[in-house]
Amino acid sequence: MVRRKYIHELPDWPDLHWSPQRLTGLLARVRHRQGRLVGNMEALGFDLRQEAVLRTLTADVVKSSEIEGETLDANQVRSSIARRLGIDAGGIRTTDRHVEGVVEMMLDATRHYDQPLSDERLFSWHAALFPTGRSGLRRIDVGRWRRGPLEAVSGPVGRPRVHFEAVAARRVAGEMKTFLHWFERDSRADQVLKAALAHFRFVTIHPFDDGNGRIARAIADLALARSENSSQRFYSMSAQIQQERSDYYGILEATQKGGLDVTGWMEWFLGCLARAIEGAQVTVASILDKARFWQRLHGMPLNERQTLVLNRLLDGFEGRLTTSKYAGLAKVSQDTALRDILQLTELGILIRGPGGGRSTGYTLAPAPSTP
Numbered sequence: 001m002v003r004r005k006y007i008h009e010l011p012d013w014p015d016l017h018w019s020p021q022r023l024t025g026l027l028a029r030v031r032h033r034q035g036r037l038v039g040n041m042e043a044l045g046f047d048l049r050q051e052a053v054l055r056t057l058t059a060d061v062v063k064s065s066e067i068e069g070e071t072l073d074a075n076q077v078r079s080s081i082a083r084r085l086g087i088d089a090g091g092i093r094t095t096d097r098h099v100e101g102v103v104e105m106m107l108d109a110t111r112h113y114d115q116p117l118s119d120e121r122l123f124s125w126h127a128a129l130f131p132t133g134r135s136g137l138r139r140i141d142v143g144r145w146r147r148g149p150l151e152a153v154s155g156p157v158g159r160p161r162v163h164f165e166a167v168a169a170r171r172v173a174g175e176m177k178t179f180l181h182w183f184e185r186d187s188r189a190d191q192v193l194k195a196a197l198a199h200f201r202f203v204t205i206h207p208f209d210d211g212n213g214r215i216a217r218a219i220a221d222l223a224l225a226r227s228e229n230s231s232q233r234f235y236s237m238s239a240q241i242q243q244e245r246s247d248y249y250g251i252l253e254a255t256q257k258g259g260l261d262v263t264g265w266m267e268w269f270l271g272c273l274a275r276a277i278e279g280a281q282v283t284v285a286s287i288l289d290k291a292r293f294w295q296r297l298h299g300m301p302l303n304e305r306q307t308l309v310l311n312r313l314l315d316g317f318e319g320r321l322t323t324s325k326y327a328g329l330a331k332v333s334q335d336t337a338l339r340d341i342l343q344l345t346e347l348g349i350l351i352r353g354p355g356g357g358r359s360t361g362y363t364l365a366p367a368p369s370t371p
Helices: 020-042 046-067 074-085 097-111 119-129 169-185 191-205 212-228 237-243 245-256 263-296 304-314 323-330 334-346
Strands: 151-154 161-165 350-352 362-364
Touching: 020 046, 020 191, 020 212, 020 263, 046 074, 046 097, 046 212, 046 237, 046 263, 074 097, 097 119, 097 212, 119 169, 119 212, 161 245, 169 191, 191 212, 191 245, 191 263, 212 237, 237 245, 237 263, 245 263, 263 304, 304 323, 304 334, 304 362, 323 334, 334 350, 334 362
Parallel strands: none
Antiparallel strands: 151 161, 350 362
């Protein structure tokens, strides 16, 4: 049986095309939602916008790594981003160098979106992702193009499923030269469409030994920042892709094995982007709730430890707060934690749950209803 060619093996690759009739309406809706979201964020004021950016970038870094099966400490990611952006988030002061590398790459892509994308810039991103020169236990070539074959596979050992084969190593340098020239010089495509195309083309080439998915999503974020002419990120495409991970890999595989018409991929990407932007409205609502919460508490005698822990609860703390968890978050003794918690319950800020002893849980008191 003759193996079906992958898209990069077709004679006219990378001359990709799509149906304008099927994309025009969807692109217009995405652009409208982009504008509406940015307008809503501008109305929040500087401090709340900074909080939105911090949450978005944290989700972007954490979820982009999750897509590749890697779990990062969200608190370390948030602390690293906050420190680099000059935001006092009251978080961890020391972070893992791998976390620092991923954050460095993502911030360079989004904060410096107006700088050209080059092979040296991509090499620096790759080196930041793999500061030890290893992917897990495997040593890889860092900061240089891939020198061997590469297959995208999944499934158990002995019965792997090959999703697609990347461009042959001997072609990588030439393919990337063409890609980078197109990305920086071709001004015909809308930047949102370019984000979708760049993501797909980069993944198809797979120029590095590892980290290609994360770098592809960073490139897409760079193009999206250019589409808005803004370094402030208010939605996370990576977080939405993580929610739709199965569909993401499915459409990538189908497009890799299809012809040069990539309308299906473009439709999926734009739809995913629209859902990511809509999901950002949840972030807006949460930030506004947080602002109203602190307005209600204005003038109350709270110490720095209590403020820190309350902010953690407002940011989506999992489960109930216990004395032990409080002590860990605030880095204090159990006795100090208990005194702080009891004061918060007396002020009506926390509600004590059932149970007793150190396992007693506490939650935020609901906001008083307005008449």
